[in-house]
Amino acid sequence: MPLVRSKEILLAALEQRFAVGAFNANNMEQVQAIVEVAQEERAPVIVQVSQGAIRYAGLEFAAGMVKIAADLVDVPVVLHLDHGSSFEQNIRCLRAGFTSLMFDGSELPYEENVAITKRVCEIAHAVGIPVEAELGRVLQFAPGVTEEEVKRAMTDPEQAGEFVARTGADSLAVAVGSVHAMRERRARLDIERIAAIRRRANLPLVLHGSSGVKEEDLKEAIQSGICKINVATYLNQAFTRGLKDGLAKHPDEVDPRKFLAISREYVKEAVREKIRLFGSAGRAGVGGGLRPGSARHPGTQLEKDESKE
Ligand code: G3H
Ligand code: ZN
Numbered sequence: 001m002p003l004v005r006s007k008e009i010l011l012a013a014l015e016q017r018f019a020v021g022a023f024n025a026n027n028m029e030q031v032q033a034i035v036e037v038a039q040e041e042r043a044p045v046i047v048q049v050s051q052g053a054i055r056y057a058g059l060e061f062a063a064g065m066v067k068i069a070a071d072l073v074d075v076p077v078v079l080h081l082d083h084g085s086s087f088e089q090n091i092r093c094l095r096a097g098f099t100s101l102m103f104d105g106s107e108l109p110y111e112e113n114v115a116i117t118k119r120v121c122e123i124a125h126a127v128g129i130p131v132e133a134e135l136g137r138v139l140q141f142a143p144g145v146t147e148e149e150v151k152r153a154m155t156d157p158e159q160a161g162e163f164v165a166r167t168g169a170d171s172l173a174v175a176v177g178s179v180h181a182m183r184e185r186r187a188r189l190d191i192e193r194i195a196a197i198r199r200r201a202n203l204p205l206v207l208h209g210s211s212g213v214k215e216e217d218l219k220e221a222i223q224s225g226i227c228k229i230n231v232a233t234y235l236n237q238a239f240t241r242g243l244k245d246g247l248a249k250h251p252d253e254v255d256p257r258k259f260l261a262i263s264r265e266y267v268k269e270a271v272r273e274k275i276r277l278f279g280s281a282g283r284a285g286v287g288g289g290l291r292p293g294s295a296r297h298p299g300t301q302l303e304k305d306e307s308k309e
Pocket of ligand 1 (some may be wrong): 024058083182207209230232
């Protein structure tokens with residue numbers, strides 16, 4: 001079915017206490033793996049295009065793959081911009097048919113983050129597309145990163161309430177103990193902080209950097225208000241393991257499809273594990289019919305405009 005937007009799916013997840021898997025994809029095999037498993041598990045799913053994916057595959061190519069994959073299944077698939085780096089990039093993604101945006105102003109001074117997020121929201125909302133914002137900062141893993149640094153970058157619950165009220169963001173990425181790109185699951189989440197943010201900013205909360213978080217913490221976080229969980233490194237690890245195993249098993253093979261098919265299978269199993277862990281299996285019904293162009297939101301001309309591109 002055509003792409004759907006993230007808003008109603010995340011609100012349903014918040015209410016029903018599960019989380020939607022938001023999986024980063026950089027190539028065709030990863031897109032196929034994510035969407036095929038969503039179909040098999042009857043789960044709504046978010047496919048994310050990161051800054052690296054845009055540099056690697058190009059915006060139109062990345063978006064095109066996800067649109068095609070979504071058309072081949074009958075579960076809700078969202079095309080989301082991950083860590084949108086500027087106002088302009090968000091607008092380019094709107095035009096390219098993304099059904100969910102993100103402006104990441106977490107490295108900017110607070111007032112600048114407010115101002116740009118608000119501007120992105122105003123424009124995206126005019127065509128019915130929701131926007132994720134970020135407050136506090138989810139750090140990038142590096143050997144020297146200390147617990148102190150992670151703590152200092154955490155989201156202030158009080159400020160989160162004000163930020164959401166001023167910007168109109170539809171969901172909020174929060175810094176609560178996770179760190180991007182960890183290869184082992186040893187990060188602990190500040191569950192109390194998640195609950196405190198939720199009390200002040202009543203909207204779907206997003207967890208970034210989930211690959212390095214302990215499973216029990218992910219489950220508790222979902223109970224406290226996290227309803228979108230981003231996964232990238234864990235899938236890349238699975239993909240690369242598939243390549244290595246394939247090369248080791250067939251050292252004389254020259255057809256790359258032999259290796260890529262193994263990678264795709266490994267990614268599928270990683271996605272399945274996460275979808276089940278997040279409780280989104282069997283929830284495909286939550287986003288049905290709520291896509292740009294449907295009568296229930298203002299972006300009624302979007303599909304028509306897209307067909308011209
Ligand atoms: O935005 C993407 C995610 O936050 C992914 O983080 O690579 O640690 O899973 P991860
Ligand atoms: Zn992230």
